[in-house]
Amino acid sequence: MDNEARRGTFRSAWRHTRWRYLLASLAVSTAADFLYTVALSVFLLESTRSARWVAAAAVGRIAPYVVLGPIGGVIADRFDRRRVMVTADVLRAVCLGLIALIVTANGPAIALVAVVIVAGAVSTPYRPAASAATPNLVREDDLAAANAIEGIVGQACWIVGPALGAALLALTRPAWSFAATAAAFTLSAVFVSRIGEVRLRRVGAVAEKYPQRAHIRDDLVDGWHVARATAGVLAQMILVVLALFTFGMELVLHVFVARDQLGTGETGLGWMLASLGVGGLAGAPFAGRLAGGDRTGRALVGSGVLLGGPLVALSFVHDPVVAYVLLFVEGVGNIIFEIASVTLLQRLVVGDALGRVVGLQESASAIAQLSGTIIAPLVVTAASLPAALALAGGVLIAGSFVVGPSLLRLDTAERGRRAGLAPRVDALAALGLFDRAARVTLERLATALAEVNIAAGTVVVAEGDDADAMYIIRRGHFSVFSHAAAFSDTRVNEMDAGDWFGEIGLVTGLRRTATVIADSDGVVWRIPGDTFADAMAASVVLTDPLTRGIRGRLLRTHPHYAQPIDTHN
The missing domain is CATH 2.60.120.10 (Jelly Rolls)
Incomplete structure (x- = not known):
């Protein structure tokens, strides 16, 4: 087996059958999320003629992650993660079926938004469960490669999902778009049901100090204590939160850049998003290697700078081609950042506390993204577009330098630890x-x-x-x-x-x-x-x-x- 594929490569990661089913579930559910987002926004805008309802639905989708993200992490840690993901997918399919019925019956927009909020709430355990399940389904030295493949799939879904949503809206009635999304979540549940039981074990000193509690509140507190007590986790979480703040600002600023700075309008906005996506796909094959071994901290810090730098540079650019190149570079940094951050967290948090830590991070990230979305237009109005771009990129660059020493020390400590363990490891390997x-x-x-x-x-x-x-x-x-x-x-x-x-x-x-x-x-x-x-x-x-x-x-x-x-x- 090991002779056929070098460990840590895409080919080696691909050989894990159970993980491939998880990957298929992630691909289908992620594409469904994007399809759902496009269909919902377009339908609300056309049916209500009000951007307020579009904004209300967007907040309704994100708000549950702010409030319930940590609880979703607790659920992912308390139960078999396969069942958690299957349940989340089935409940999401039910919610989307209800939305399709409301749309068919020309129901009120408030009812639609209410179901959107419920769909967001039942979705919260899925991502923590998936992130925590991956280390159980692949070899540890294939973990970074598996995360890289998941990153590629995510980038592809960024393109396929919205395109599919737009095509369905153009060719069919709106209700069919939501029905198709419900079917996609059902298919995702079928795929994830094939991964087998993902057993939870309470291992190591963390498990002894923080055993599973009777009350969810206690588990939430323990999850926070694990994050604080585990070297490098808070630094990783801070950098991820800053990245999501930058992303929230960027979602708004791209519109201003295309219209006011580059003069390319909606077409230019499409090319900007495409440049980010192509950069992500181009960087994915290298991201797994950069994020593997004892270089994960370095990769995370470097990619943070690579994410923020192009945004700062974009504040000085008026040529569309140069802007697309900068966004391509940002896309490369984005995929490396995503894979390095996930891989580092999966390796730092050993045992069954990972879901809770991911849930806490999801909640903080959602708050950061919302904050960035709100702050961006305020900065453009109060100062200027270049100032807003510099702020969006500069926050992440500054954060990378502030927490960088802590993450780089992890790499140094990891190399020293491996050297000290080498005699025992060689003896075990000989058996x-x-x-x-x-x-x-x-x-x-x-x-x-x-x-x-x-x-x-x-x-x-x-x-x-x-x-x-x-x-x-x-x-x-x-x-x-x-x-x-x-x-x-x-x-x-x-x-x-x-x-x-x-x-x-x-x-x-x-x-x-x-x-x-x-x-x-x-x-x-x-x-x-x-x-x-x-x-x-x-x-x-x-x-x-x-x-x-x-x-x-x-x-x-x-x-x-x-x-x-x-x-x-």
């Missing part, structure tokens, strides 16, 4: 047990394992006990005993350095099937059960040495359990 594991996965195992000195005669694990860890023998000689009926407390195996034990219960869910006793003084590496399970999940399939070993050992002690092991997680 057939982990021959499919990514190096970053082995690094997590190496971080979590504890080296334990074992005295001769010590019972390391006892038959019948709960399985909470697995062990790798580094030094010493160990014997395995089973008091299963067929063996009457017989020695069934002997192990030395390089062997492992304790994995059967972690993979199968059985209690300990044998007792392991040290025949001599020795040393073992103890790997916590949750950490081992996460490593196996990240490896996508269980290794052949692992499955053969489990089956062979069960044949010795519990033949009735020795069924073929499912190699897919």
Whole structure:
């Protein structure tokens, strides 16, 4: 498997079947969102002849993310993320079906906006659940590449969704556009239902300090504490919020630039948006590599400057071609920023707190985008268009320099951490047990394992006990005993350095099937059960040495359990 595609590439990421279903769901639902936005705006403008209702619908779509975004993150962390996404898609389909009925019946605009608000509310768990599910569906060293592919799909949907919405409005009645959107959300639910269960595990010190609470309020508070306590997360969130503030301003300023500064009108606005999209598509193949490994912080800071710089430069430009080139560069920066920010957050927040942190970020980002949209015309009126462009880009550039040192320290610390773990990682990699594991996965195992000195005669694990860890023998000689009926407390195996034990219960869910006793003084590496399970999940399939070993050992002690092991997680 690993020989066919180099890890961390698009080809390698594409091989994860369950993630491909998630990608299909993201593609369909994102295109549906854009289709819905265009259809809603055009219909309200034509039916009411009032821009106020268009604005009310736009606020109605964003406001739920401001208020309910953090709660959506809690929901994504509390339940199986596949079910969360399926439920969100089904509820969105129902809402869009209701909108289609209201449009068909020529219902009041206020009823339409009310359903829009409900649709926004039920959508809030989807994005946190999707972002938190991706690390469970791909290898860790394919994570940046998977995020890059998702970024490409998002850029394509930016073009396809509005175009499809415009075509449907031109060729059919408005109600059919909303019915098509409802069908798209239904199809998205079908795709995401195929990803299988996305199990939630509370792992590491964060899980011990912030266990799942009975009340949503407590989970929200814990999510904020996780964001504050995890190095680099607040810096990442600040930069993302500033980027969304800039984006909110830019949505308004592009209209002024096309009309007043470039003199190109609506046609020029289309070319400006197209330049951004083409830049994003052009930068995506490089974004995954730039955001991977120990360069993620650097990529995020650099892309923040690359996002803000063209806007500042645009304040001095009156030539349309130069403006399109600057926006192309901004599009490149945008895709790198998006992929680096998502990848960094997914790697910093380990365990099941990721949904809550993403939910908090979504809420803050929605507030920032709304603020930017409101402030932009005020600055143009009070000062000038060039001043507004300079402010939009300058805020992000300044933010990149302010939080940059914190993010760059993450890269430095990551390189030092990897160097320190290298001997343990190399030892783990030499075991057939982990021959499919990514190096970053082995690094997590190496971080979590504890080296334990074992005295001769010590019972390391006892038959019948709960399985909470697995062990790798580094030094010493160990014997395995089973008091299963067929063996009457017989020695069934002997192990030395390089062997492992304790994995059967972690993979199968059985209690300990044998007792392991040290025949001599020795040393073992103890790997916590949750950490081992996460490593196996990240490896996508269980290794052949692992499955053969489990089956062979069960044949010795519990033949009735020795069924073929499912190699897919």
